[in-house]
Amino acid sequence: MDFDLSDDQRLLKDSVDRLVADIYGFEQRKALLASSDGWSRENWAKFAELGLLGANFAEQHNGFGGGAVETMLIAQAFGRGLVVEPYLATVTLAGGLLRHCGVASLQDEYLPRIAAGEVTMCFAHHERLARYNQDYVSVSATRAGDGWQINGEKSLVLHGATADKIIVSARISGAVTDAGGIGLFLVDAAGLQRRGYATQDGQRAAEISFSATPAEAVLSLDAHGVIAQTIDEASAFLCAEAVGAMEDMHATTIDYMKTRKQFGRAIGEFQVLQHRAVDMLVELEQARSMSLYATMMSSETDAAERSRAISAARVQIGTSSRKLGQEAIQLHGGIAMTMEYKVGHYFKRLTMIEKTFGDTESHRARLVAAGTAF
Amino acid sequence: MDLSFTAEERAFRAELRDFFHTAVPDRIRRKLREGLHASKEEQVEAQRILNARGLAVPHWPVEWGGQNWSPIQTYIYQDELQQASVPSPLPFNCSMVGPVIAEFGSQVHKQRFLARAANLDDWWCQGFSEPGAGSDLASLRTAAVRDGDHFVINGQKTWTTLGQYADWIFVLARTDMAAKKQEGISFILVDMKTPGITVRPIQTIDGGVEVNEVWFDDVRVPAENLVGEINKGWDYAKFLLGNERTGIARIGISKARLLRIRELAAMEHVGEIRLIDDPKFREKLVNVEVELKALEMTQLRVVAQEKYLPRGKPNPMSSVLKIKGSELQQATTELMMDVIGPYVAPFFTEEELEFRNEPPIGPDDAATAAPMYFNMRKVSIYGGSNEIQRNILAKAVLGF
Numbered sequence A: 001m002d003f004d005l006s007d008d009q010r011l012l013k014d015s016v017d018r019l020v021a022d023i024y025g026f027e028q029r030k031a032l033l034a035s036s037d038g039w040s041r042e043n044w045a046k047f048a049e050l051g052l053l054g055a056n057f058a059e060q061h062n063g064f065g066g067g068a069v070e071t072m073l074i075a076q077a078f079g080r081g082l083v084v085e086p087y088l089a090t091v092t093l094a095g096g097l098l099r100h101c102g103v104a105s106l107q108d109e110y111l112p113r114i115a116a117g118e119v120t121m122c123f124a125h126h127e128r129l130a131r132y133n134q135d136y137v138s139v140s141a142t143r144a145g146d147g148w149q150i151n152g153e154k155s156l157v158l159h160g161a162t163a164d165k166i167i168v169s170a171r172i173s174g175a176v177t178d179a180g181g182i183g184l185f186l187v188d189a190a191g192l193q194r195r196g197y198a199t200q201d202g203q204r205a206a207e208i209s210f211s212a213t214p215a216e217a218v219l220s221l222d223a224h225g226v227i228a229q230t231i232d233e234a235s236a237f238l239c240a241e242a243v244g245a246m247e248d249m250h251a252t253t254i255d256y257m258k259t260r261k262q263f264g265r266a267i268g269e270f271q272v273l274q275h276r277a278v279d280m281l282v283e284l285e286q287a288r289s290m291s292l293y294a295t296m297m298s299s300e301t302d303a304a305e306r307s308r309a310i311s312a313a314r315v316q317i318g319t320s321s322r323k324l325g326q327e328a329i330q331l332h333g334g335i336a337m338t339m340e341y342k343v344g345h346y347f348k349r350l351t352m353i354e355k356t357f358g359d360t361e362s363h364r365a366r367l368v369a370a371g372t373a374f
Numbered sequence B: 001m002d003l004s005f006t007a008e009e010r011a012f013r014a015e016l017r018d019f020f021h022t023a024v025p026d027r028i029r030r031k032l033r034e035g036l037h038a039s040k041e042e043q044v045e046a047q048r049i050l051n052a053r054g055l056a057v058p059h060w061p062v063e064w065g066g067q068n069w070s071p072i073q074t075y076i077y078q079d080e081l082q083q084a085s086v087p088s089p090l091p092f093n094c095s096m097v098g099p100v101i102a103e104f105g106s107q108v109h110k111q112r113f114l115a116r117a118a119n120l121d122d123w124w125c126q127g128f129s130e131p132g133a134g135s136d137l138a139s140l141r142t143a144a145v146r147d148g149d150h151f152v153i154n155g156q157k158t159w160t161t162l163g164q165y166a167d168w169i170f171v172l173a174r175t176d177m178a179a180k181k182q183e184g185i186s187f188i189l190v191d192m193k194t195p196g197i198t199v200r201p202i203q204t205i206d207g208g209v210e211v212n213e214v215w216f217d218d219v220r221v222p223a224e225n226l227v228g229e230i231n232k233g234w235d236y237a238k239f240l241l242g243n244e245r246t247g248i249a250r251i252g253i254s255k256a257r258l259l260r261i262r263e264l265a266a267m268e269h270v271g272e273i274r275l276i277d278d279p280k281f282r283e284k285l286v287n288v289e290v291e292l293k294a295l296e297m298t299q300l301r302v303v304a305q306e307k308y309l310p311r312g313k314p315n316p317m318s319s320v321l322k323i324k325g326s327e328l329q330q331a332t333t334e335l336m337m338d339v340i341g342p343y344v345a346p347f348f349t350e351e352e353l354e355f356r357n358e359p360p361i362g363p364d365d366a367a368t369a370a371p372m373y374f375n376m377r378k379v380s381i382y383g384g385s386n387e388i389q390r391n392i393l394a395k396a397v398l399g400f
Helices: A007-023 A026-034 A041-050 A068-081 A087-101 A104-115 A224-259 A271-297 A303-332 A342-353 A360-370 B007-023 B026-033 B040-052 B071-083 B091-104 B107-118 B233-247 B251-265 B279-308 B318-344 B350-355 B366-380 B386-396
Strands: A121-124 A140-144 A147-158 A165-171 A182-188 A193-198 A204-214 A217-220 B124-127 B143-147 B150-157 B168-174 B185-191 B197-203 B209-222
Touching (some): A007 A041, A068 A087, A087 A104, A087 A121, A087 A165, A087 A224, A121 A147, A140 A165, A147 A182, A224 A303, A224 A342, A271 A303, A271 B279, A271 B318, A271 B386, A303 A342, A303 A360, A303 B279, B007 B071, B026 B040, B071 B251, B071 B279, B091 B107, B091 B124, B091 B185, B091 B233, B150 B168, B168 B233, B185 B209, B185 B233, B251 B279, B251 B318, B279 B318, B318 B366
Antiparallel strands (some): A140 A147, A147 A204, A165 A182, A182 A217, B143 B150, B143 B168, B197 B209
């Protein structure tokens, strides 16, 4: 058991922290949100330069050779900076599907290009009626000559409007919620009907229609395990991102309490407020602990154990981030209600994270079904 | 960063687990598992079994019986000890007065007291709190006045846990009436047989007698029983309470309680289904499990930081462990109340439970569920109340 970062990890952490501090000022981010893509290709190139886009890819794919800990460090920094580039969509989701699907030719072709920042991708999986059921897939894949063609509608696709390539889940056989019979296909984005929009937290997503869309390649014809593993890793990413956001939100609140004066003294001198700030700290530390746990367990090979651990982490972090976020706004007062202040933006991001890849209640339900969180 | 236990750490854990399960009699461990208390004789018996193997005071300096373990080994030891429902070595001896004597006592004190404390040849109790000095401990008024080569102690202590069994008491007493309140306090060791000491038991809401009032009426104590320097007792008390806090999360005990709750919930039925299969009950259970898992990781993080902190300096983050650990211990007692249901009502004393000839009423552990729920309200009060822990965190971590 060792919580210390290795020299390489420390170096990675320092450089990503510095980069985010450098390019993610409040005004800089505000300009990004107003741009048409909603994110910056210039920033993306800087991520590539620093090795972030291949942080957890093998060295043979021009990656950094890192693992879950490296991903956690990046996610925390992105959480603090409220980064809006399509990292989760491209590297964690699409990159994860490619890494886990085991098709060497696709890995050789795409992972180096992702790492180099040459291609962005997304994972078109969620559908209107799926809620949080990962096995709900009604979009169909049917044989067409030598290949496959895709039909149907995908929804809430993270960074779906700007992705160059799309990995889409589609049903080959079985009923709409069967775990078996789900395939993963690579599709070129050009010519697809995509309706992009901003999300509450300044990220981007899209509705995507597939209409006799030809698949360029097949990642898997039995993808349940690959999808579950990848989404668990994405959950671990979101846990770490939430911790980064909570850290900064808490620190900002404490600073504010020390400077904001009412009744002739800093509001931080009032014990009733101090204790609430401490309760936020307790939530933050419990969340941080479970983010570490999610990181540690995200590469666990026993799928049931991994999914329990991830759900336990998401329950803790979902609960903690809601409490901490609401308290951060309350302790600030009116200023945190404005778009000109960072705390509200953190709150929005944390609130959306809680609804991505399963909300707190759905993860709790997974644990209840399993009978235990241990 | 590697968040798994090493092969050596796992082997260490397995060895301890095996020892605790085989060497400490099941009749004692079963009592704790079922929510009863070890008797004085059983506490002594268990501690001597541990001590014979060097496991009563592993965190003490090596020359006084310590093991020079890494913080993580100490953590594993506590976890396994608690999960096996082994009575913890008496905290007043092993976590409180022992480390203070080893750190600040004279050579004579060390030779006279430490080995006997480790073996529970002397039973120690704590003379800190007073009727007028609870959370504001430094306002204590028990006075020790120098008279030749003695101190004469007058005053009243309270909440003295298991004082009825004690051979010795370590007392915080005021030795300088004029000094600022933290600066006039001394740490004095007192033989409970000294004339002028009166112990009166206090019955607590669980029906048991765990705590006492202790009166000092012109109690003459040899001056050599002063630990360290005169008027420095507050520093030693802070050192002692810092030691107490790291163990206070008692995660292993909560784990053992949850295991017992599962066993019993599998035997109770709600309509057609077992309670353990009831979704609402399961939800409450997993909520506690999630927080306990998080607390265990937090504890491990605090343990891992220890190597970077000066020895003997409490880590303020251990206040997080105290707050959450006590809340979770209390949560497990509430779950047990849910399991036992209406059969929490019949009341029997522990003596009646142990020595009766009649069959028990209701499910297993029914008689201890409510007393334990009542009793465990104490854990967010003692060892520095959770409000005091919040004050500590506000000051030491948040910088208010």
